[in-house]
Amino acid sequence: MPGPGYPAIELVGVSYGYGKDLPVIDDISLSIPQGQWVTLVGANGCGKSTLVKLMNALLSKGEGSIMVKGKELQSDTIGDIRKAIGMVFQNPDNQFIGATVEEDIVFGLEGQCLSIEVMEERVNSYAEKLGITELLDKHPSELSGGQKQRVAIASILSMEPEIVIFDEASSMLDERTRNDLLNILSDMHKSGRYTIISITHDAQEIAASERVLVLHEGKLIADRTPTDLFQDEKILEMSHLIAPFAFQLTTALHRYGVDISIPNCEKELTEALWPLHSIK
Structure with missing residues (x-):
């Protein structure tokens, strides 16, 4: 496995649009090294979710090239690329499949054709890491918002992707649960196992990351450290952010x-x- 600094994701001249409308993503080029924690920010409708869905092949690629873990995104590499990327959505209810938390985690593992022994080990391991062991027998409807988000994260991490995308995963959480999520993200980053891309408007989450990519009307207009971003009042205003x-x-x-x-x-x-x- 390549070490830190090796590109996890590379985009060159990527554009994408819906029908005859103006491009939602317009000629974006960037490189994200393995192990980096990047926050993706911008006003609503600027193309953030579209961009990460292109990375994960949830949308068909338009113009330009996308490389994930050294493989170019093409029809014959989609399967491998999707295995390398896990995605946690804004609303965890949209990710639940099973009748219990345990079934929900197992569902993704079954798709990887793992043995029963390996699946059991991963369920127990990631349930313990995310503090949800006592929830394994519960139906998702019995859980609080914060518990649901932990289950959604455990389900993704149990498949052991190298790249994890959080698409506004903190936006529906209360302050305490947002802090819990921030601690999870920080622990993931410190482990060195993951490249993290988080779409967020949360200032604390941005401040904790290494790098901020700013989108505006489909274009990448800034690539800054959090400190540099928070000193740029114009960019903050354009992105609807508060330091x-x-x-x-x-x-x-x-x-x-x-x-x-x-x-x-x-x-x-x-x-x-x-x-x-x-x-x-």
Whole structure:
């Protein structure tokens, strides 16, 4: 298996449109290294979901070329590429197949023609990792929104894809459950096993990622670090994004001559401000 830095996904001149309308995706070229966590942002309708569905061959490719794990997306490679990419959707109810959580996880594994022993091991392993072991016998309708999202993630990860796409997976969750999802994403990233692409409007999720790709009217208009993105008011406005509170406050303090490093979270901001409060 190629190591970190090897391209997991490469797009060259990719365009896509529906009928005679203007292209939803317009001449996009980019490369995502293996192991990177990328957030994909932009206003509603800018083409984010269309772009990731092209990567996963859920939509037929238009113009340009798409390479996944070194294989060009063509009719004879679709099967291998779909095995390499897992996708977690906005509404987990759309992913449920089985009558119980366990059946739901097993469904995808059966499609991989795995042995019963391997399937049992994966069900138990990923249920434990996602904290849903006690839910295995429950019907999906008995679960809370956060539990459903954990089950959906377990179902995808149990198939052991190398690339995982989260399509606005946090948008229907409350703040506590969004934080839980963010912790899951962070743990996945730290493991080094996954290339993560998350479509999101959540500032904390963007801040935790390594890289931000910004779409506007089907075009890739920015490729930034989260810190650089949050300093660009024009891009934020175009993307309908608001910088995290810790970043906003730090930027305001800089204008008043208070020189502290830009924090990744409010905890880091508090730690940076406390010594200033103690100065007499």
